[in-house]
Amino acid sequence: MPSMTRRQAYEARQRRRATLIAAGSTAAVLIALIVLIPLTPGWEAVKHSFFNARVFEKTFPGLLNAFVMDVAIFAWCAPLIAILGLLLAVARDIRNPALYPLKLFSIVYTDVFRGLPVILVIYLIGFGIPGLGLPRPWNSPYIWGSLSLILVYAAYVAEILRSGIESIHTSQRAAALSLGLSSSDTMRFVILPQAIRRVVPANMNMFIALQKDVALLSFIGPVEIFRQAGVYKSLMANFTPYVGAALIFLAITVPATRFADHLMNKQAKARS
Amino acid sequence: MDRLELRNVQKSFGQTQILKGIDLTIEPGQMICLIGASGSGKSTLLRCMNLLEPIDDGAILLDGADISEPDLDPQPIRQRIGMVFQSYNLFPHMTAKENAMLAPRRTKGLSRANLDAPVSELFHRFGLGDRMDHYPDQLSGGQQQRVAIIRALAMKPEIMLFDEITSALDPELVGEVLDVLRALREEGMTMVLATHEMGFARELADKVCFLDQGRICEEGSAAEVLDAPQQERTKAFLSRVL
Numbered sequence A: 001m002p003s004m005t006r007r008q009a010y011e012a013r014q015r016r017r018a019t020l021i022a023a024g025s026t027a028a029v030l031i032a033l034i035v036l037i038p039l040t041p042g043w044e045a046v047k048h049s050f051f052n053a054r055v056f057e058k059t060f061p062g063l064l065n066a067f068v069m070d071v072a073i074f075a076w077c078a079p080l081i082a083i084l085g086l087l088l089a090v091a092r093d094i095r096n097p098a099l100y101p102l103k104l105f106s107i108v109y110t111d112v113f114r115g116l117p118v119i120l121v122i123y124l125i126g127f128g129i130p131g132l133g134l135p136r137p138w139n140s141p142y143i144w145g146s147l148s149l150i151l152v153y154a155a156y157v158a159e160i161l162r163s164g165i166e167s168i169h170t171s172q173r174a175a176a177l178s179l180g181l182s183s184s185d186t187m188r189f190v191i192l193p194q195a196i197r198r199v200v201p202a203n204m205n206m207f208i209a210l211q212k213d214v215a216l217l218s219f220i221g222p223v224e225i226f227r228q229a230g231v232y233k234s235l236m237a238n239f240t241p242y243v244g245a246a247l248i249f250l251a252i253t254v255p256a257t258r259f260a261d262h263l264m265n266k267q268a269k270a271r272s
Numbered sequence B: 001m002d003r004l005e006l007r008n009v010q011k012s013f014g015q016t017q018i019l020k021g022i023d024l025t026i027e028p029g030q031m032i033c034l035i036g037a038s039g040s041g042k043s044t045l046l047r048c049m050n051l052l053e054p055i056d057d058g059a060i061l062l063d064g065a066d067i068s069e070p071d072l073d074p075q076p077i078r079q080r081i082g083m084v085f086q087s088y089n090l091f092p093h094m095t096a097k098e099n100a101m102l103a104p105r106r107t108k109g110l111s112r113a114n115l116d117a118p119v120s121e122l123f124h125r126f127g128l129g130d131r132m133d134h135y136p137d138q139l140s141g142g143q144q145q146r147v148a149i150i151r152a153l154a155m156k157p158e159i160m161l162f163d164e165i166t167s168a169l170d171p172e173l174v175g176e177v178l179d180v181l182r183a184l185r186e187e188g189m190t191m192v193l194a195t196h197e198m199g200f201a202r203e204l205a206d207k208v209c210f211l212d213q214g215r216i217c218e219e220g221s222a223a224e225v226l227d228a229p230q231q232e233r234t235k236a237f238l239s240r241v242l
């Protein structure tokens, strides 16, 4: 192994020092929390109803099972969101005056659905459309709940894609057109592939948010993890199932968020 | 091969008129150099010839047909007039070869298999046979610019427009790009070049046009314009750049 230069040795010492200080201060805070929280008057009650090991053990497998439904809803919504978002973003970029109505629709659409709370859309569509008295299976809250998520999230994804499209320098467009490519081929083969790559991290964050918002469908019926946790809570008169549900969400969303951050950093580095 | 004729071409951006009436005829096989100060409208003129910018007045004739008609579909015209830019503008998500094959594939309905031989031949001819599968960011500036030229040539254009294609290059890379132009010149390609390379203009140009204040202030053979300019403004410009 080559020996370190003076500079490297100095930096290694500095790093060790910084790590030590960070570890020390973190430990101090943790110890303080562990010592102080149990001293609060309500701690015993909170511990019993939120951090109950017995309840946790009993309900956790059932929660995991219910979470499969969250993942399934996510899995069928995500591709449809991607497709609708892409169509909206492309419609937004239309320059042909004959197709202006499409562009206008895209603008109004994204404004409306980004302007509404997700839960409101879920209520309006999830209760409203089945209220028309549709026959089975068309009155299923799974369908209309999913549709609500798709409609809302497509608006966000379209906005992100649009920012990606706009971030591609006009010289790329000029180069493609100068070769005699049509505007639609220019969009499809030159602009979009670059734009989509550029907004992958932002869209990942969007899809992480989607995975969490699937829980909102529980308000109109589907039995997914949040609803299941509520059932357990009533059965056992204990809030620990909610803590279990939270842990399951975190197990998915934290690594995914880290990964999106990692991609974002990598892109920022590549561009500088 | 067709001649390109500009007649009284005018172009404004907002309130500022950049081109105030340009008349220029490019005969088949000619090489024409546009020189002029920064901001004199060289790039704008080339972009108008490629229909990337619509002109306000006047006409551009290709083989006698007016291609500046506002409601004309520019796509087939652009396929006949290639353009290379100062900043290369390669598509960064495609290999060099894919860059060159995209437009012929999409506009002429040729398959990759059909294009492989002629496109590879272009890469070999310009010394890039071993770089075809590289992405643009894996190539030097000079190599990228040569790929950009190959990409335009793959469309088999009748006329090529070059907009200061060596200005963004390190001095030691300029030569390899100019060699490509020399080779094209020998093949009889019709070319219009905006350039600051006066030596190169002197060596190869059939005609040099000095652009100033939106007009062609002086034109003639390289010897006439560069060595014995008649106009005061040409003299002033040349004394600044030579």
Ligand SMILES: Nc1ncnc2c1ncn2[C@@H]1O[C@H](COP(=O)(O)OP(=O)(O)OP(=O)(O)O)[C@@H](O)[C@H]1O
Pocket (backbone or CB within 6 Å): B013, B018, B036, B037, B038, B039, B040, B041, B042, B043, B044, B045, B164
């Ligand atoms: N899209 C545009 N919108 C507004 N003004 C423009 C646009 N393109 C060019 N101009 C202006 O037109 C003028 C001529 O620009 P042009 O790029 O044609 O000059 P040039 O001779 O190529 O200069 P250079 O040698 O610096 O490349 C400049 O003043 C420029 O600011």
Ligand SMILES: [Mg+2]
Pocket (backbone or CB within 6 Å): B042, B043, B044, B163, B164
């Ligand atoms: Mg220019």
